[in-house]
Amino acid sequence: MELLSGAQMLIRALHDQGITKIYGYPGGSVLHIYDAIFQQQDIEHILVRHEQAATHMADAYARATGKAGVALVTSGPGATNAITGIATAYCDSIPMVVITGQVPSHLIGEDAFQETDMIGISRPVVKHSFSVKHPSEIPGIVKKAFHIAESGRPGPVVIDVPKDMTNPTDKFEYIFPKTVKMRSYNPVSKGHSGQIKKAFDLLINAKRPIIYAGGGVILGRACDELIELAQALNYPVTNTLMGLGGYPGTDRQSVGMLGMHGSYEANMTMHHSDMIFAVGVRFDDRVTNGLDKFCPTAKIVHIDIDPTSISKNVRADVPIVGPAKVVLQEFLKLLKASKVQADKEALKTWWHQIDEWRTRHAGRYLTDDSEKMKPQQVIEMLSKVTNGDAYVCSDVGQHQMFAAQYYKFNKPNRWINSGGLGTMGFGFPAAMGVKVNFPDADVACVTGEGSIQMNIQELSTCSQYNIPVKIICLNNGSLGMVRQWQDMNYESRHSHSYMESLPDFVKLAEAYGHVGIRVEKYEDLEDAMRRAFAMKDKLVFMDIIVDEHEHVYPMQIPRGAMRDMLLSKTERT
Amino acid sequence: MRHILSVLLENEPGALSRVVGLFSQRNFNIETLTVAATDDPTLSRITITTTGIDKVVEQITKQLNKLVDVVKVVDLTEGDHIERELMMVKYKASGAARDEIKRTADIFRGQIIDITPTTYVVQLVGSSKKLDAFIEALDSSHLIEVVRTGVSGIARGEKTLSI
Ligand SMILES: Cc1ncc(C[n+]2csc(CCOP(=O)(O)OP(=O)(O)O)c2C)c(N)n1
Ligand SMILES: [Mg+2]
Secondary structure (H helix, E strand, C coil), X not given: CCEEEHXXXXXXXXXXXXXXXXXXXXXXXXHHHHHHHHCCCCCEEEECCCHHHHHHHHHHHHHHHCXXXXXXXXXXXXXXXXXXXXXXXXXXXXXXXXXXXXXXXXXXXXXXXXXXXXXXXXXXXXXXXXXXXXXXXXXXXXXXXXXXXXXCCCCEEEEEEEHHHHCCCCEEECCCCCCCCCCCCCCCCCCCHHHHHHHHHHHHHCCCEEEEECHHHHHCCCHHHXXXXXXXXXXXXXXXXXXXXXXXXXXXXXXXXXXXCCCHHHHHHHHHCCEEEEECCCCCHHHHCCHHHCCCCCEEEEEXXXXXXXXXXXXXXXXXXXXXXXXXXXXXXXXXXCCCCCCHHHHHHHHHXXXXXXXXXXXXXXXXXXXXXXXXXXXXXXXXXXXXXXXXXXXXXXXXXXXXXXXXCCCCCCEECCCCCCCCCCHHHHHXXXXXXXXXXXXXXXXXXXXXXXXXHHHHHHHHHCCCCEEEEEECCECHHHHHHHHHHCCCCCCCCEXXXXXXXXXXXXXXXXXXXXXXXXXXXXXXXXXXXXXXXXXXXXXXXECCCCCCCCEECCCCCCCCEECCCCCEC | CEEEEEEEEECCCCHHHHHXXXXXXXXXXXXXXXXXXXXXXXXXXXXXXXXXXXXXXXXXXXHHHHCCCEEEEEEHHHCCEEEEEEEEEEEECCCHHHHHHHHHHHHCCCEEEEEXXXXXXXXXXXXXXXXXXXXXXXXXXXEEEXXXXXXXXXXXXXXXXXX
């Protein structure tokens, strides 16, 4: 029998769970845990400079691998600093385990120093949370936390640990459970076969089909099945912002991203379709535009692991609750056995129409004679320099939409962005989280001069651990996305959307021991970017000056149909 | 439409707040809520009444089911069921009102469970409608205070809510 303190149990349980790295920041309530970390080698702890960054690192690890990442923070301000990161993960269904210190049990409720009700504060943004009541519960709670975080529709789980639960002198028997059984939590493991048959009929008989694939395909590791099904049918595929890479972006059948800033052809194809085959999506308001005008002629098949996502915004004709992978395998089986085949003639006409939309190049950017580079050009260059193969971790703003539109993702788990919450400050720590786990991969943080300053302190963490990410800062000197809305809706009154007194990012990077490169002319871009990526063991901050007047197009017209789009400052559909 | 949802959940600290939080967070409305442990002390049973269009109630039911602590949810109003609520009402009871209250309480099969020279407390059990009717039936100028438990419900016949 092995006797361990609660602190030792926590670290040991993480190790037994297969965790090798955690991200965190110490403080009073977690000192016993940090002491246990000091005395072992199994788990590497990475010290960030702000707790929010720890959560984004853990989150990005999860987005890149599908496995839950772990953050460790102290009580009170440490815990509240982690909230944005937890909410970010929650909104995108990312598995994560966040361990928060808490004041000792006997002080809870006493307004003790650094006491916050973390279970209460985090409740609306976690999948579940645990509060440790006895040290011996720790291994079981850790096991359950990972199980809940990673299964079903994934999400973040908080474990709140009062300091006395980790007391080094109180030791108990350590038993790490092999399995988890919870009577109240049993995510579905397959879809309803009757529903699948019904849906297959709709699928195979469609004349103007579209496959609308989201983040659930990536989280559910169902990309291979999706590709096989789409290609066997020769149906067009559109991806959501969260689903990019789930279907290869350069494939002929890909019509690109849909939604508010989706491609012209994707939104047109959706609008005119007669059958939408939706997998791992949630008919988000940033996709559907005006619900009353949404895809008027389409029958809808909706596959999702989470029943609450189905028929929430748009009524599904055939709902299927189940894991995308297993359900799509059923469709593949039905397709192989089916006597009816997809209607080739109808498809020919449909593809003809889609290709016609595609060749209009509507809403794409144009270069003009302004001195400044277009931000889209930078993303296209990034795609070229990295062969479309980098992990692209984005911040939030215009640059994020340009990255989504112009980087061609051919593999899943490569596009890492805060889609649901839209958290500025996410990109840089996310890139760090990926890089420390994939040291040989090219990892880029696409950001703006606004977003990067929300977690710029992490330049210090990168020096300490030598985390050589490439920061691609599309510097338009303004909060571009805000400015765009002000241009469109507020007669260009740029209320607090410009950034005065920007730091010299090159010098700033250098001050932390990194490399800074400023690029002002397009002619210099390729060379500079290649140099940056060639410096394998250096963090390079590329401060790239881009045109501040550029807007993101296409842009759906509010409350319109999917096909109602602005295509430039002067054109609309 | 009014719905009565019966929820079985783990009898653990924080479980109730997750249920209540869900309602406020998603702008669902709770009209009444009752909760207590069941014969199995590890399980609590909550009865919630809510009004909403079917689509909203369907969302509520799904969202409740999604909570990790929730073991089972049924909408009692989907089948034959019995609902009861307990109410205690304090009245100014002097002069003619004293008789009037007593008589009305008898008609509604209520009981007077506390008496002072100037007040009565009437206890009444029944459907929420019946309790409303009782309050309506008496002159509101006598009324001092009302407390109601909220609805408890159970399915009729063989149907049960258990794990
Ligand atoms: C934490 C946070 N605060 C505010 C916002 C609102 N917001 C969305 S985009 C944006 C501007 C981002 O500016 P920048 O990073 O420079 O990117 P750009 O749009 O210029 O490419 C703002 C303020 C947000 N998404 N997140
Ligand atoms: Mg900017």
